[in-house]
Amino acid sequence: MNRLPDWLPALLKSLGLHGILLALLLFRLDGKPTPLPAPSPPREIIEAVAVDESRVQRELERLKAREEAERRRRERLKRQRIAEERRLAELRRKRLEEKKRLEALAREKRRQAQEEARRLAELEKRRREEAERLARLEEARKAAERKRLEAEKRRQEAERRHREEEARRRAEEARKKALAAKRREEAERLARRRQEIDRQVNATIARIRRAVERVWLRPPSYRTGLSCTIQVKVAPGGRVVDARVIRSSGDPGFDRSAEVAVRKASPLPIPDDPTVAARFQEFNFVFTPQG
Numbered sequence: 001m002n003r004l005p006d007w008l009p010a011l012l013k014s015l016g017l018h019g020i021l022l023a024l025l026l027f028r029l030d031g032k033p034t035p036l037p038a039p040s041p042p043r044e045i046i047e048a049v050a051v052d053e054s055r056v057q058r059e060l061e062r063l064k065a066r067e068e069a070e071r072r073r074r075e076r077l078k079r080q081r082i083a084e085e086r087r088l089a090e091l092r093r094k095r096l097e098e099k100k101r102l103e104a105l106a107r108e109k110r111r112q113a114q115e116e117a118r119r120l121a122e123l124e125k126r127r128r129e130e131a132e133r134l135a136r137l138e139e140a141r142k143a144a145e146r147k148r149l150e151a152e153k154r155r156q157e158a159e160r161r162h163r164e165e166e167a168r169r170r171a172e173e174a175r176k177k178a179l180a181a182k183r184r185e186e187a188e189r190l191a192r193r194r195q196e197i198d199r200q201v202n203a204t205i206a207r208i209r210r211a212v213e214r215v216w217l218r219p220p221s222y223r224t225g226l227s228c229t230i231q232v233k234v235a236p237g238g239r240v241v242d243a244r245v246i247r248s249s250g251d252p253g254f255d256r257s258a259e260v261a262v263r264k265a266s267p268l269p270i271p272d273d274p275t276v277a278a279r280f281q282e283f284n285f286v287f288t289p290q291g
Contacts, residue, residue, distance in 0.1 A: 200276045207269040216261035219253040227288040238267030258287045
């Protein structure tokens with residue numbers, strides 16, 4: 001238990017004396033006989049009360065100082081707690097950054113390992129190819145050596161060499177004839193291919209013209225016989241990526257309607273044949289509407 005301050009009994013004694021004086025004063029105000037005045041408290045009691053009040057004041061100031069010190073301590077602890085929370089947050093942020101850095105490093109190591117594996121595989125492939133090439137060279141050398149020995153034997157056998165030379169000559173003539181026939185067949189095939197490509201190109205242009213005319217809106221200024229040339233750029237699948245007049249008809253309204261019609265006809269009916277489709281990646285389209 002906390003011990004009572006030494007000044008508290010004196011304070012209570014002083015308060016009791018003041019209470020007695022107040023009661024006597026109230027009794028006189030009620031009209032009743034006023035008793036003889038009580039003897040004045042001794043001077044030491046008055047001094048004690050004054051001293052006690054100063055002690056009370058000092059105690060109050062001490063308590064206030066203690067409370068102020070406590071408040072400052074709590075504020076200091078609060079600031080320390082906030083600083084600690086910030087420090088912990090910074091540590092968590094740094095830990096997260098370190099984790100991300102390590103993960104990125106791990107990914108980079110995996111990528112380097114994969115790249116190294118691919119490089120080693122490529123080196124192994126090249127080594128095998130080089131070994132195969134050397135084996136072919138060795139085989140070719142052995143074959144050449146065998147031919148040399150055979151030629152030496154043929155020189156020793158003149159008659160046999162003559163028959164073999166004749167056989168080779170006939171075989172060479174047959175090979176040349178076969179090669180000439182093959183070249184003629186190839187030339188004919190290429191000619192037929194060119195004709196087929198030209199036919200497909202002409203058919204494609206006709207289909208494009210019909211597709212454009214279907215969506216063309218005749219401008220008010222149109223007159224029969226107008227014609228313009230449009231440069232058309234086409235993406236895979238026939239999608240029109242650009243269309244602009246490079247030779248005007250002289251009628252801006254007609255030229256603009258032709259450009260719009262080409263764009264509206266997208267995708268154009270381009271064939272699947274890559275050779276034919278290549279001719280329509282960028283082409284000039286002469287637009288002359290019928291009627």
